Amino acid sequence: EDKVVQSPLSLVVHEGDTVTLNCSYEVTNFRSLLWYKQEKKAPTFLFMLTSSGIEKKSGRLSSILDKKELFSILNITATQTGDSAVYLCAVEAGLGAAGNKLTFGGGTRVLVKP
Amino acid sequence: DAGVTQSPTHLIKTRGQQVTLRCSPKSGHDTVSWYQQALGQGPQFIFQYYEEEERQRGNFPDRFSGHQFPNYSSELNVNALLLGDSALYLCATRKTGGLYNEQFFGPGTRLTVL
Numbered sequence: 001e002d003k004v005v006q007s008p009l010s011l012v013v014h015e016g017d018t019v020t021l022n023c024s025y026e027v028t029n030f031r032s033l034l035w036y037k038q039e040k041k042a043p044t045f046l047f048m049l050t051s052s053g054i055e056k057k058s059g060r061l062s063s064i065l066d067k068k069e070l071f072s073i074l075n076i077t078a079t080q081t082g083d084s085a086v087y088l089c090a091v092e093a094g095l096g097a098a099g100n101k102l103t104f105g106g107g108t109r110v111l112v113k114p
Numbered sequence: 115d116a117g118v119t120q121s122p123t124h125l126i127k128t129r130g131q132q133v134t135l136r137c138s139p140k141s142g143h144d145t146v147s148w149y150q151q152a153l154g155q156g157p158q159f160i161f162q163y164y165e166e167e168e169r170q171r172g173n174f175p176d177r178f179s180g181h182q183f184p185n186y187s188s189e190l191n192v193n194a195l196l197l198g199d200s201a202l203y204l205c206a207t208r209k210t211g212g213l214y215n216e217q218f219f220g221p222g223t224r225l226t227v228l
Contacts, residue, residue, distance in 0.1 A: 001173075006156075034214055041202065041222040042118075043157070048215035088156055092214050094170075101147070101170050102214060104156035 002027040004091050006105035014113050017079050021108045023089030024071040031100055033065055033072050036088040038107070043088055046074070079112045086110075116140075118207050118220035126226045127195050135190040135223045137205035143218070145210045146188040148180060151202040151222070163188050164210045192225075200227045 003026045013019055025033065032050045036043035047056045049065035049072060056063050060079075065072045076083055086107040094100030119138045127133050137146055145164040149157035159172035163182035182188045186207075192199055202224050208217040 004156075032214060042204065042219040044219075045215055045217075048213065090156075090214075100214075101159050101162060101172070103159065104149075106154075106156045 002091065002093055002103040004089055004103050004105035006087075006089050006108050008108060009106070010109040010111070012111045012113060013079055015080055017112075018075065018077045019079060019083075019110060021074040021076075021087050021089075021110070022071060023073070023105055025089075025091045025103075025105075026070065027091050027093040027103060029093050029095055030067070031092040031094060034090045034092065034102070035063055035072075035074050036090065038086045038088055039084075046087075076110075079110075081112050081114055084110060084112045118143075118205060118218050120203075120205055120220040120223050122223060123221065124224045124226075126228065128228050129195055129197060131195050131227075132191065132193045133195060133225060135192075135203050135205075135225070136187065137190070137207070137220055138187045139207035140218050143207035143209055143212075144186045145208050145212075146182060146186065147206045147217075148188070148190045149204040149206065150174070150199075151204060152198075153201070157204055160190070195227045197227050200225060 007022045035046040047063045052067040063074045089105040090102040147162040148160040151157040162170040166182045177193045179191045202222045204222045206219045
């Protein structure tokens with residue numbers, strides 16, 4: 001059974017701090033790893049990673065994948081209160097795009113205090 | 115473009131009842147996936163529909179069933195509700211064969227079972 005584990009479960013930081021979120025996985029037929037931000041209800045897409053060692057960046061957020069060690073990290077620098085959310089890691093696995101499915105981790109709840 | 119829409123937004127039912135949740139996909143999307151997100155957990159994959167057929171299914175009992183209509187909208191039905199079915203139910207849509215970074219989530223339906 002496909003498995004995705006995120007750590008830590010939650011963390012509290014102050015504005016300006018840097019946070020690092022972890023995601024490890026064990027899946028059959030890995031295709032991609034995705035990060036989402038969930039503030040109220042609908043998760044919103046942040047990054048999709050398919051290749052090892054290539055960092056993806058968007059503003060203060062960045063992410064990298066290690067397909068050998070089966071993990072990914074999401075970094076947020078110079079945190080702001082608007083970064084407070086649950087961050088979800090999901091792994092796409094399967095034999096074909098139409099037949100693939102996403103397995104989510106339990107999420108990391110980040111609270112940024114002023 | 116209205117994006118992915120779900121109805122109702124909130125629902126309260128009692129144990130043993132049946133419930134139907136609805137999802138309308140983003141324009142141009144024909145694949146619909148349903149997820150159950152219990153409080154404090156990540157979304158769990160229920161099933162995926164395209165071409166009006168269930169194509170993939172997660173580890174959910176037969177009490178969970180679905181349907182996809184010719185206009186690509188979808189319903190999730192849950193029979194014989196249990197207290198443990200209380201959760202946020204999310205649908206996500208994309209084009210068949212499309213990448214998961216092009217998958218969009220709806221705002222969800224919050225189901226409470228008393």
